[in-house]
Amino acid sequence: MSWSTDECASFYDNENFTLQWCMMSESLRVSVHGKGTHGYGGIWGGKKASFHHNMLAHHDSRNARFCGSRYSALPNLEMVDFRNNVIYNWGGNSAYAAEGGSYNLTNNYYKAGPATGSGVNDRIISPSPDDGSNSQPAGIWGSFYVNGNHTTANSTTSGNNWNGVDPNPSSKSKTELRVNTEYNFGEMTTHSATNAYNRVLAYVGASLKRDAVDSRIVSEATNGTFTYTGSNGSTKGLIDTQSDVGGWPVYNSTTAPTDTDKDGMPDSWESANGLNSNNILDGIVYTLNPIYTNLEVYINGLVAAITANQNQTGTANYTDSVTASSEISINENETGFCFVEGTIDSNNAGFQGAGFANANNAVGAGIEWSVNTSSGNYTLRWRYSNGGTTSRGAKVIVDGVTVATAAFNATTNWTTWAENSSSLVTIELSAGTHNIRLEATTSSGLANIDKIEVEGINPTPVSCGSTSKNTASDSTLDVAVEEVKTEVKIYPVPFKNEFYIDLGSIEKVKQISVFNMLGQQIYVTDEITNQTVKVNINASSGTYAVKIITENGVVNKTIIKK
Template sequence: MNSIISCWTRSLLAAAVAIPLIIPVAAEAADTSPPADSVSVALNRIPAFPGAEGGGMYTTGGRGGTVYEVTNLDDSGPGSLRDAVSAGNRTIIFRVSGNIHLLSPLKIKGSNLTIAGQTAPGDGIAVLDYDTTIDSDNVIIRYMRFRLGDAHPTESDAFGLRKHKNIMIDHCSFSNSVDEVLSPYQNENLTVQWSIASESMLMSHHSKGRHGYGGIWGGRNVTFHHNLIAHNASRNPRFASDAGDTVDFRNNIIYNWQFMATYGGENIAANMVGNYYKYGPDTARSVRGMIRDTPSATSQWYIDGNHVDGYPDMTADNWLAMPDAPAAARLSEPVAMPYPIADESAEQAYTSVLAEAGATRPKRDSIDARLMNEVSQRSGRMLNSPVEAGGYPELLSIPAPEDRDHDGMPDTWEIQHGLNPVDASDSLLIGADGYTHLENYLNELAASGTSVNPAVNILTPEPNQLIQADQPFTVTADAYNPDSRIVSVDFYSGDKQLGRDTTAPYEYRWHNVPEGTHYITARATDDTGTATSSSTIILHAVGPDTEEPWTTVDIGKVGVHGTATAAADHMTIRGSGRYGEGDSLSTSQRRDDFSLTYQQLNGDFEMISRIDNQSRIDNNAQAGMMIRSSLEPDAQMAALTQSTVKYGQAGRFIHRLHPGDKAIDKQTEDFLAPGYMKLVRTGDTVYAFLSQYGKEWIQAGSVQLPGMPDTVYAGFAADAAAIDNDIHNYNTAQFSDISIRRLEHMPSVPDNVYGTAVNKGIQIRWAPSAEADMYTVERALIENGRYTVMADKVKQTEYTDQTAAVGQLYYYRVTAVNTSSSSLPSVPVSAAIASDEPITAYWALDDFEQDKAGSPPSGYTLEPAHPGTDEYHVLIGNLLNSSGNTTAPGRQGLILSDAGKETTRITKRFKEQTGTVILDTYIQLSETASYDRMLQLLNTPGGYAAVAINAGPEGFSYYASSKEVRPLGDQIPQPGQWYHIFVTADIASQTTDIYINNQLVAKKAPFMNKVSTIATFTAQTPEQDQGNLSLDNLSIHSLVKP
């Protein structure tokens, strides 16, 4: 049971007086604002604590307020951290150490609050699993850890605050975000000092795929000094662009960015002084000497004294360390700050930050100790998950010191300082230095010494070492601490402990190492209980090599040797490097560096396989099939792959026309794994086809490769989207249903296909195909949808569709046929019989009846990616029976399952539309919950919504703007009930009509956001509540002017 002591002094500057003891019934009863007659110590300009500097230095926090004791690690309830921050005017003291596993986001609601993490008895406090935000003013947070992690599929920051004032964050550790690690901006009078913002997860749950960003920092009179920003791809930080912002960014270490260190701040005035920029293994070579992007001419910057490690010219003149800074952005004198800090040189700050930054009291944990070693040694790497670095250490608790009056000060300390250990009122008395006795105790804890962390390094395996699976392997490590004795070294694969050794030399004999990629770490603990984790060493345990007719070869320069293992029903391919079209940070696009598992084939042939899965390493990592003219790095080639791309997954057709040319890449959106792919070689032409289920094939592309030899190298490849840095990732992909078929006398694909409207319908014409006896013509309403045979055994090279409806856009494709085989279908062409009315063009038309139950839908991006988790997934399934349908939906539908507090989402992309877009679907909710933005029409994935429809206990509603929600009729959605949703979105007028069960519930309602195009549909489950969402008979079409 926690004790809460509430008492306010009438005058904190008066002589010591007796203060009555008040114990409120519950924490919620505590007042949230200071009494009108209280006197703030801040009037005397007392800093928040000795060493508080910068914009937030005079934050008073919980000074003079109650004491709240956190006595447990529960998510909520009395004595929990969540309860502690629910009200203000408090100093929060910890009577326990350990990891707090949140069950939902944590919001700090109380103003005038101090969170004193240094009081935790033992190893300290870490807040895990959900994001934390400050939604209050006048807050001090010291010696706390906030690590989001990936236990739940969220797109959150680890920690954030916006539009607040008087905030002091000191000696805190933030890490493992999905979006940004730490994002304080649009605030006033704020300091973040001596803290760590690290290891945003590169590929986690973000809809954009790769993210991994440090933070957005900004505000008025804000200071960021003596912080470590490490292992984040970009935004280290990104400065906010609000006009009027004044930012002092000083004496920080920025380490191991990937493609951008610092950028932004388009309209602000800022100092970037005395910072230490040190590239790391992930940093692309092209940006190692660049400390920021080109400043905007509408901003003002004083940039001086920054050390650019390894680049003496940029260190001597910082303006050389950014591209073409305009004269208007350059200041010759620093931006004047109200509370300037006592700064030091970048080189001095480097030493200071490594020694003191982060939650170092009561002790630095093994994660932060590892980070400091990695900065010092230029080692480490970015993470996709905290599991890759050994997971989160257990933070041990010891008995809290006795505090009989529960005033936050231990009895022994009170006695030593002449105070009464059974009189809580003396905690608020003012000492000679202007601080209360409670503050002086907290400040002494912060100033006390702490144990030196040990050092530990993995000796074996070597980085990216390949070993034979199911065989033994010995992991070894070196550990030492000059100030204490090592008592144990624990070995981990991911976050699973393998074993422990208590005597040097430290080793673990791992028997029967399972096949796969293993993230190996060691954690050394000394006799003070202080621990350090090693950097991760990646070990790959692979199966036996494939046998004839397959051969695996490394082409170009690869970081890890490629391997392939064949089983009875599948083949596993592993590879590093990159092939095909790259990005601005990749190696040359005129050559490939990867591994190929191939056969030599001659003549015409067809290869088909199903890609079952591949590693989620980075955006554009890919796996698939390839045909090459040679094994040279710059050879002609054509490849068909499945890849994670920004905002989803895609099929990619990549080709190089001539040796040494740049590769060309064409994407087919929303192609998922598992899915089928087909490559066909006829003469010097290669055709590529995709099919989600191996039935309906769509052409992903074709290319003529001039002079391609008769004998080619055909097979499988997986790359790891390598960029030009020192990191070598390893992609593992599995293929099944592999078949290779020789093609004899196959007709050529019909070419020059086109369609025109004629008097009796739509006429399709094409050029004659070699070796064709006749042709088959097919039609569909969607380009990549299901095609229906309209005519077969067509002898001529034309066909007229007399069943085409006026005003409907159709897609046609033609296949050539002879007695031996048939050709591949032609590229679809569209045609319509025009009228005075707009033409209808479909982009989705799914009843899900012909799809296999338990499979993912074709043509959609899923979040989380298939197969998802037990709690969150998207599958085609049998629909629940329900009553009251205007038109009963079919037997099967699309089910978005959500059994937790995160979101399951589908996204459908289509061509940009500028006319009218119509959404027509049936939906069913499983729970009475708040389905915010349940259905949306947007301009782009993750972009601006034109229409956003909600459902919840209060009824259906829509967003009339980003800040205004209006009701849609008076129906209250009932679980299990089906509802017919019909939406017309008119881009020209920026308005929408919405119908529910054929009743008009919104007429010419304004768009949520102004958009010039609509090209995306999303459906999603609740963000904070659990609840499934089922859809059926889903169609999206547009009305196009003829």
């Protein structure tokens, strides 16, 4: 957001609001505003409002101007969290006002620039009282927790942030404004000020493909410089009209990928993820993720590496059910497989593990698994083959209660295995251990089941005893395997032509594959003998997904190629 005649972006008198990872730059200082000289960043505030990991650059003032409770007259409800923002090259003032309310100013990075006045170059905030001209009485001040902020102009202020708090009037005692315990305003991820500075410069704004304007702003903030001056007297990076910086850039679009059903997801991506490129409705269902629709999964995947890197090395005061989401696969020779009312066979090629579960050809014949989950939504998928001519239906029974049905459509033959198609359900599970039963509803029995996949908030397989209930099979199928570890590291990021995967203590890795953002597999190896794997990618720059299949689950990572 740039080139405004007043504030670039103002958000106040709102409720439960967040502004994050946005760039506000180059408001117009001596422009056409009726009150004369402006050039301001924004008026910010709200009832539980969070402003984090944003950049304010080249604004004369209001970096930000906290609205306070002057319009609501409810200072006890005005709660504002301002953290991990980067403020660069302000002119006459950084943050100020906040007439009523409670504020966290935590771990922000104040980088004075060429236009920054010497008297305000280490200012964090200049609070002031309400003057009584709006909805609340005069004399109402805010309360402030100020800690962890970095000012480039004064290391002393970085060490003692209250040196950068300048009440207006100065006769106001800082002790009356100061709060020594941080307010708890909600869930967030916090970086140190210096770490936030680096991450904001790397990922703020439309950072997947930055235009020339945003790239220039980031470069100027990085180097502490400016490029343009105003045509009406503004100087040192503060401008007066968009023409001062060359005007609006030209944006060109490339050819959109083929999307036959016009649901927003490219055909190639749908095919790679087991969706139907002729079904416009499969974009709004939760086939691939229990929290996001399929369309959202596609859109989020375009910037998956960016969002992951934004929060990397930060400290979260919550558990994110989305980032905590993972997927496990349970084959018939692994922990979590209980039994099949039939046999374990291996006569049809293409299965994974030691074989596949072949239930009896009868209504009520079933297969059971055991998993432990947190409370939340979970997606169940089965890899199967159905060489018959008709679909084979099944009930999904959890802890003795039927919760859903699944359809196992015919595949080409008994050696063709399908997943992520009709054999999927999304269910809600409580915290604890659950028995999952798939039970045939036709006399033909179930399809041949190769494995179950459970996706949600960190599911884990649980031992339940194993082997077929029929005496025809005496294979012991409950083999203990190590739990999938989370310490997989991929480096360097970004990489040029090759990168390395450090598997840590994970053992029994079956396969490592790499996909582009269209879902196309561009690399795969089944020969994993070392704990560090070198991967060469001969492809264009962009974001790639890395899938690591172990004996006990799947680890998914993303990486950027420069």
